[in-house]
Amino acid sequence: MLPLELDLRTPKRTLIEFKEITIRVLNHLPNVLTGFKVKNNYKLHISNSAGLTKSLRPINQILFIYKPDDFSTKFDELFLLLPTLKANGSSCTTRELFLIDSVLYTIQQAIGCGFDLLSTPNSSRKHVGNRFEELIKSVFNEIKISNKRQVLSIPYFTDEGNKVYKCENDLILSPFDKVKSSNSHLDIDEIVVSVKTTSKDRMGKMFIDKILLEKFVSHNQKVIGIFLNDVQRKKDDNISFTLVSNLFMVYTQFLTELEGVYYLDPPPNALIPPFNKHMAPFSRLVAIDIWKILSS
Incomplete structure (x- = not known):
């Protein structure tokens, strides 16, 4: 298995690949996060290690799924929902609409947090943007557009x-x-x-x-x-x-x-x-x- 930082830098082609990297980051976070403050439903996490403090990007605590098992379950629900959207999208429930935003938000923000912890802002910015483009492309692939x-x-x-x-x-x-x-x-x-x-x-x-x-x-x-x-x-x-x-x-x-x-x-x-x-x-x-x- 690739080191986590190298995995984050590696292009992703499918939603399953995004699921895997997200679970890796979610399992890593409890080991390195040392505190947070809350502002307007956003958590501002920090990580203190070896005298070095790193600040993570704001995390919407309503959308973000912190527990790997919860994320895995909800990802699987989303994966089943996406192919049905063309026929049934207009009848999506409020819960299903939230599921779409929450799972995809968790994927992208987990990747961003991984870079916040393991890399420098200048070297990670382009990779974070590239992963987001790949994530959105993967979604359109799944809904057959x-x-x-x-x-x-x-x-x-x-x-x-x-x-x-x-x-x-x-x-x-x-x-x-x-x-x-x-x-x-x-x-x-x-x-x-x-x-x-x-x-x-x-x-x-x-x-x-x-x-x-x-x-x-x-x-x-x-x-x-x-x-x-x-x-x-x-x-x-x-x-x-x-x-x-x-x-x-x-x-x-x-x-x-x-x-x-x-x-x-x-x-x-x-x-x-x-x-x-x-x-x-x-x-x-x-x-x-x-x-x-x-x-x-």
Whole structure:
């Protein structure tokens, strides 16, 4: 078996692989966590070892499943639920919707906590983001939605000659058996997805990319954002929410409107008017909205 840090750095291809690494981290946490404070339902854990104190990212104690056995049971429930969502998603119970968000949140935050304990922020940040992209891709694979990562090459002209701008799209979701979009074309029926752990410093790029993509492909393009959360530590004993909600509404009204923004752990503003017209928990996307967006 790989050392835990190396396992965390290794790309994951399936939800089963994510289950395994999550259980490893959950079994490791009780051995190294030495204390915590609670702020607005978020636990701020610390680990003291050999005179070194490490602070973990805020953990939503309502969503996070701490016990490995509980996580394993709920993961298995989720694994059975996902293939049924296309046919039955609109009839999901509140408990089933919570199960989706809770299990997936636990997976991603367990990975983040593992890196907080075993690595440095600079070296782990990209890996945490990559695991989140892989996790979301694995979910869409399980619900049988064709998808792939796609880089769109956009040519432009300068005094020095022709050049190409590479527009990276984290995922393309398709209603077809195979994704039709290519490096030079986006299919009008497919969805461009931005998958990021947080919208901090990234929210505006989604709007600009949508405008740019539509200008290049000469048709309306569906674009959604998927985020883990918008919360961070503030010093040792507090948190702050990083969603700039008013700026989001300015972009929506004066730039362009996205097809939706979805969180595993939505910040408080996302769930109140007028923001809840545009933002929702991730469970709503996979249970209800994705099928409507793909067919529209």
